[in-house]
Amino acid sequence: MNDVTLSVFMDRRTRKHTLIAGGLMVLIGLVGIFLPQLISLTISILIGWVLLLAGGVAGYQVWYNYSHNWQNWLKPLLLLMAGLLVVFNPTAGAAALGLLLAAILLLDGYANLTLAFTLKPLPGWGWMLLNGLLTLLLSVLILLGWPSSSLVVIGIIVGISLFIDGVTLLMLGWKAAH
Numbered sequence: 235m236n237d238v239t240l241s242v243f244m245d246r247r248t249r250k251h252t253l254i255a256g257g258l259m260v261l262i263g264l265v266g267i268f269l270p271q272l273i274s275l276t277i278s279i280l281i282g283w284v285l286l287l288a289g290g291v292a293g294y295q296v297w298y299n300y301s302h303n304w305q306n307w308l309k310p311l312l313l314l315m316a317g318l319l320v321v322f323n324p325t326a327g328a329a330a331l332g333l334l335l336a337a338i339l340l341l342d343g344y345a346n347l348t349l350a351f352t353l354k355p356l357p358g359w360g361w362m363l364l365n366g367l368l369t370l371l372l373s374v375l376i377l378l379g380w381p382s383s384s385l386v387v388i389g390i391i392v393g394i395s396l397f398i399d400g401v402t403l404l405m406l407g408w409k410a411a412h
Contacts, residue, residue: 259400265363266393273389278327282320289313325385332384335391336376343370 266273293310300306320327346366355358376383 249407249410252403252410256400256403256405256407259396259403262286263374263393263397263400266389266396268393270387270393271385271388273392274328274331274385274387275324277388277392278320278324278326278331281331282317282322282324282327285317285320287315287317289315289317296339325381329384331388332380334378335384336373336380336389339369339373339376343367343373 289310289312292313296306314332320330343366346362346369348366350359350363350366353362361392376387
């Protein structure tokens with residue numbers, strides 16, 4: 235057992251900043267939960283700028299090292315085109331993220347179902363079966379509403395995650411003070 239207490243780990247200044255960060259994370263999370271489209275579009279635009287930056291870096295690398303072959307320009311051009319598409323049409327970027335999320339959930343649901351039937355008849359196998367079915371249902375719901383559901387789903391999921399992170403920081407800061 236570790237004898238280090240949270241109050242030793244966090245001094246007064248650290249606790250203050252932990253509480254501030256936690257409060258801000260909770261607020262941003264609530265924005266994601268109640269205004270999911272705003273968070274989804276913001277994430278999409280951020281990803282677009284990251285793609286543009288990556289395209290610029292890849293282009294720089296090709297320019298100085300491999301510019302003699304036109305095929306080497308494909309990656310930088312694709313990154314730049316994808317980045318421009320997402321920056322100027324963030325809804326398309328959010329739709330792509332929603333489709334990716336649906337595919338991940340579909341594969342996860344399938345894996346959970348496979349594991350459930352592998353575990354059958356062991357105790358608790360039904361929980362894995364339920365997990366797989368619910369995950370598949372989430373995937374199907376996203377796909378049925380796609381692409382418009384992407385703007386809501388991504389924002390809500392990110393919002394919930396940030397909210398939980400914020401509450402965790404608040405609790406750490408609060409517990410360290412007591």
